[in-house]
């Protein structure tokens with residue numbers, strides 16, 4: 001009797017439409033157990049709810065209710081069903097539904113939503129644009145019409161092994177996965193730690209060669225993918241033949257939700273990779289609890305990444321503005337939350353100016369505009385921000401100064417108008433597709449050869465690879481190599497005559513080095529800047545954040561190497577990576 005009383009306290013009972021409507025006024029998250037009068041609420045979940053109530057201790061923003069389907073019109077689609085249904089209402093909006101008493105999934109959902117609410121309250125994230133889901137029973141006849149958002153989104157984690165990354169097979173695997181209609185939600189290339197390998201591959205830990213496998217997996221970069229099934233309404237571009245051997249699993253309690261989802265979907269990622277005969281390159285984890293755990297380990301910002309639409313755009317300050325008020329504009333750009341990924345001053349040729357200003361072709365000021373645009377350097381910027389395209393458009397305002405001054409005096413167009421031109425002194429890409437093309441044009445990628453020397457520890461290697469990625473380099477190729485006399489001769493041909501050359505040979509023969517091709521705009525000098533001065537002591541003084549300042553031990557053991565110029569980069573890359581074809585041969 002006492003326990004019954006506690007249950008009532010734990011979950012408010014909603015048994016009429018007016019109580020339902022009242023319940024929707026709750027602040028924060030309300031977890032709704034939809035039940036049938038004839039079978040009662042789900043007992044299996046009450047332990048979990050009680051535990052979460054105590055552990056999360058968020059009574060202001062976490063509520064539990066039981067809602068009787070028979071007496072609430074909104075819940076009509078769930079009447080006469082024996083399967084439990086859990087709805088998640090955020091500030092009155094039903095944002096998710098889980099069918100079946102899947103304790104781990106419901107647990108994770110509540111924790112994720114509450115963590116998000118906490119972050120929103122602390123100003124650490126913006127409230128995601130949740131879509132209200134339609135309340136339909138997916139087992140009913142029209143279930144096929146129901147969009148995928150009705151069902152809890154499920155992810156898999158795939159780790160493509162180092163040997164496939166080195167041979168660039170990972171690119172091919174990724175393309176296949178996308179073509180088959182899966183969505184890559186997040187990805188990263190990184191060297192796994194021993195602990196991560198043991199944890200992720202614990203299922204095969206009893207195999208005799210597991211220790212060798214751990215060493216292999218920690219030797220070089222793996223490619224980690226978070227994959228979702230995508231939108232089931234969108235047909236895969238590649239035919240997936242039905243496989244009679246693969247039927248939805250018989251649902252044990254824990255797997256019930258997976259089975260519910262799979263019934264309406266294509267093969268799982270694992271099944272797909274097996275049929276494509278590429279599963280040997282790639283290990284897939286699909287267990288929900290494990291997937292959530294590994295997403296937290298590999299992509300701690302995943303939930304934020306999902307709710308934020310980061311967009312890269314090209315922006316341009318025309319010559320007069322660039323010359324007179326560049327710094328003022330750059331300050332505003334940063335204050336508006338844009339990250340400046342790349343910037344360069346560039347004097348446009350007549351053809352370039354004509355292409356960029358094509359939409360003014362028929363205006364009588366066109367000739368004047370082209371003359372102005374080619375008169376001095378413009379500032380080209382690559383900007384990154386949540387909803388970047390739209391935000392930049394709103395910030396700079398219309399293209400016509402007169403209109404801007406009249407209607408949008410706050411816009412940059414009005415604020416930075418210059419007498420020389422009747423149009424906006426700031427330019428922005430029209431669309432994301434156009435942005436990518438313009439970025440490629442103004443910031444053509446270049447490749448350089450980079451080396452992480454043998455004295456660098458595994459942990460430091462990981463940190464260096466992280467710095468490389470943060471600086472916007474693409475690690476285009478990577479391999480671990482013991483550098484003997486011949487390859488060292490290729491890298492250091494210009495200092496073969498120096499008396500310390502033998503020391504270099506000895507130092508590099510101490511163990512394997514990591515040899516990489518790094519790609520980004522201006523990669524040769526950008527990588528040299530990130531490496532810092534040759535001598536770590538000098539680096540500590542002049543460039544304390546550089547890699548050599550942080551990881552170098554001496555002038556000889558200075559952690560990293562980079563090509564000195566584009567000629568050297570092209571030459572050495574072609575010797576170490578014979579297959580490599582640069583994206584822009586003229587850039588290297």
Ligand SMILES: Nc1ncnc2c1ncn2[C@@H]1O[C@H](COP(=O)(O)OP(=O)(O)OP(=O)(O)O)[C@@H](O)[C@H]1O
Pocket residue numbers: 495500503504533534555556557558560561562563564
């Ligand atoms: N005086 C020295 N004594 C010992 N080793 C040296 C000395 N000077 C340079 N080295 C080693 O030789 C490498 C090549 O020297 P170089 O002068 O080309 O410097 P760098 O271009 O900054 O380095 P890297 O070519 O490795 O990127 C250095 O990275 C360093 O390890």
